[in-house]
Amino acid sequence: MVYKMGPITLFDKSFLQSLNVDESVWFDHFFLTNVCPLFYVETLADLEKNVRKGRTPEEEVGMIANKFPEMHGTPNAYHIDLCISNLIGNSVPMTGQIIVAGGHAVKVDGQTGTVFNKTPEAEAFSRWQKQKFVEVERLYARAWRLALSTLDLNEVAKGFRALGIDGKSCKSLEDAKNIAESVVWDSQKPFDKIRLAIAFLNIPRHLHEPILKRWSIANYPPLANYAPYAAYVLTVEIFFQVALAAHLISCERPSNRTDIAYLYYLPFCMMFVSSDNLHKRCSSLFLRNDQEFVWGQQLKTGLNDVNRHYSELPESTKEKGIMSFSDIPPKDDNILAQTWDRHFPNWRERKEPKLPNTPSQNEALVKDLKKFTDATPLATDEIDFDPIDTDSLSIERSVRKRKGSWWQVPKDLEEGNNK
Numbered sequence: 168m169v170y171k172m173g174p175i176t177l178f179d180k181s182f183l184q185s186l187n188v189d190e191s192v193w194f195d196h197f198f199l200t201n202v203c204p205l206f207y208v209e210t211l212a213d214l215e216k217n218v219r220k221g222r223t224p225e226e227e228v229g230m231i232a233n234k235f236p237e238m239h240g241t242p243n244a245y246h247i248d249l250c251i252s253n254l255i256g257n258s259v260p261m262t263g264q265i266i267v268a269g270g271h272a273v274k275v276d277g278q279t280g281t282v283f284n285k286t287p288e289a290e291a292f293s294r295w296q297k298q299k300f301v302e303v304e305r306l307y308a309r310a311w312r313l314a315l316s317t318l319d320l321n322e323v324a325k326g327f328r329a330l331g332i333d334g335k336s337c338k339s340l341e342d343a344k345n346i347a348e349s350v351v352w353d354s355q356k357p358f359d360k361i362r363l364a365i366a367f368l369n370i371p372r373h374l375h376e377p378i379l380k381r382w383s384i385a386n387y388p389p390l391a392n393y394a395p396y397a398a399y400v401l402t403v404e405i406f407f408q409v410a411l412a413a414h415l416i417s418c419e420r421p422s423n424r425t426d427i428a429y430l431y432y433l434p435f436c437m438m439f440v441s442s443d444n445l446h447k448r449c450s451s452l453f454l455r456n457d458q459e460f461v462w463g464q465q466l467k468t469g470l471n472d473v474n475r476h477y478s479e480l481p482e483s484t485k486e487k488g489i490m491s492f493s494d495i496p497p498k499d500d501n502i503l504a505q506t507w508d509r510h511f512p513n514w515r516e517r518k519e520p521k522l523p524n525t526p527s528q529n530e531a532l533v534k535d536l537k538k539f540t541d542a543t544p545l546a547t548d549e550i551d552f553d554p555i556d557t558d559s560l561s562i563e564r565s566v567r568k569r570k571g572s573w574w575q576v577p578k579d580l581e582e583g584n585n586k
Contacts, residue, residue: 172199172239173496174510175263177436179429180209181443182463183234188571190470191234196489196575197473197496197503200236201265203243203432205425237566238575244268246431250368250397254378259396261434263457271544272557279557282540332405337413340406344452347405348391351398357387364390364397367404396434403430403453416445433458437510440466459509461502469502478572486578 176198183206186194194200213227222230244266253259259266273280332350337343350360361382365375382393391398407427410416416423426445433439433453441447442463450460476497477489484492496503498515507514568576 173197174437174506175199175201175265175435177201177203177429177432177439178206179426179441179443179446180206180231182440182466184231185442185463185467186234186470188234189474189573190467191236192489192570192573192575193470193473193477193503194466195236195238195240196493197507198236198239199265200240201243201432201436202236202240203429203435204245205428205432209425237570241265241267243432243435246400246428247368247370250364250394250400251370251374253394253397254364254370254381255374256381261396261399263435263437263455265435272550273542273545275538275542280542281557282542282544332409335413337409337415340410340415340449340452343406343409343413343415344402346409347402350405351391351402352389354387354389357382357390360390360401363405364401367401368397399434399453400431403427406449406452416449438506457510459506461506465502472501473497473503486574488574488577488580490576 173196178194178200183191183194210228210231213224213231245268248268249259249266271282273282332346337346350363358379361379364370370378385393389398390401407416407424411418416427423445426443427449429439429441429446430450430453433450434455436458438459438461439446439450439454440461440463441450447460447462454460473496477485477493480492495514496507498504504515566575568574568578568580
């Protein structure tokens with residue numbers, strides 16, 4: 168089996184910011200990245216902050232956008248939307264895959280497909296690289312930050328008292344996690360629990376009754392059984408508030424509220440890379456056995472080593488594009504190879520590099536894909552197949568031919584064909 172995109176990896180802004188542009192090319196190339204909404208919010212927040220001397224806020228955001236994983240970065244659906252969907256009875260997979268919002272179903276020549284057009288987030292980052300911003304994005308990010316930072320603490324305190332939650336008896340982060348889990352796994356006081364979930368998730372009032380009605384029909388099972396993802400997010404929230412009350416997490420660092428929210432997206436990755444100490448301390452409590460946390464500086468060093476390794480290639484090879492000579496990492500003891508070992512145990516069995524497609528093969532592939540991307544979306548009543556399990560999955564992207572020192576696609580590829 169050939170693994171072209173590497174482990175599904177959640178990352179935070181602190182890690183991407185630490186990379187230089189060439190390192191970011193290899194991060195994008197060897198990992199399938201989960202771009203969670205908080206990354207966009209944090210990036211746009213820099214437009215309203217004091218930045219490093221000699222730079223404007225727009226330049227700072229442009230520098231982050233320049234490192235954005237444009238080849239394999241995939242935006243994840245917003246956690247609040249997923250929680251609401253889960254609470255009204257829809258399943259949310261929590262086994263490591265990225266949850267992609269949108270997409271439309273098509274059928275061409277008897278074959279089925281799902282097409283995802285270029286996302287607004289990706290469009291935005293393309294503009295931000297050129298320091299072009301629109302006011303609606305600033306307002307959108309401001310609203311999201313407000314939603315994360317605004318919490319009815321009186322309602323939370325009332326809910327904690329009703330459920331007998333007391334952070335003062337908590338001695339460790341592990342204790343805080345156990346307290347939080349006991350809430351979502353216990354079947355007692357269901358109404359108090361759903362009120363607490365509503366407070367934390369800021370669920371619109373018109374959805375309260377449908378959620379309660381559906382839960383009542385199921386006879387009020389533990390929230391962890393009824394809506395596992397919503398229960399997971401509630402566990403993170405309770406854990407954080409209990410840890411704050413017990414002074415295990417600092418109350419004096421306002422960004423902790425946003426930072427902890429990255430943990431909402433852990434179910435949708437294989438590994439989480441961050442350069443944030445709060446993430447280092449807390450994420451291991453919420454990771455599955457088949458997941459891992461990777462310290463940002465370690466991966467940055469590994470990416471730098473890989474960059475030096477491939478820099479020794481002749482220019483004629485580099486001009487063919489990195490996909491032509493590096494479909495798997497170098498087989499040394501680099502941390503990239505180690506993460507691939509853990510998640511793709513058989514990848515080293517490949518003996519020969521994959522030969523690049525010929526121009527005629529590329530042309531045929533593009534023609535075949537365009538049949539799906541140009542097809543008319545099916546109406547709901549016309550879909551007679553599972554859109555999750557189709558013959559073709561197309562995701563539109565805009566990829567720069569050259570990024571930093573590297574040709575991401577062949578130098579001689581015509582403009583307009585690199586999507």
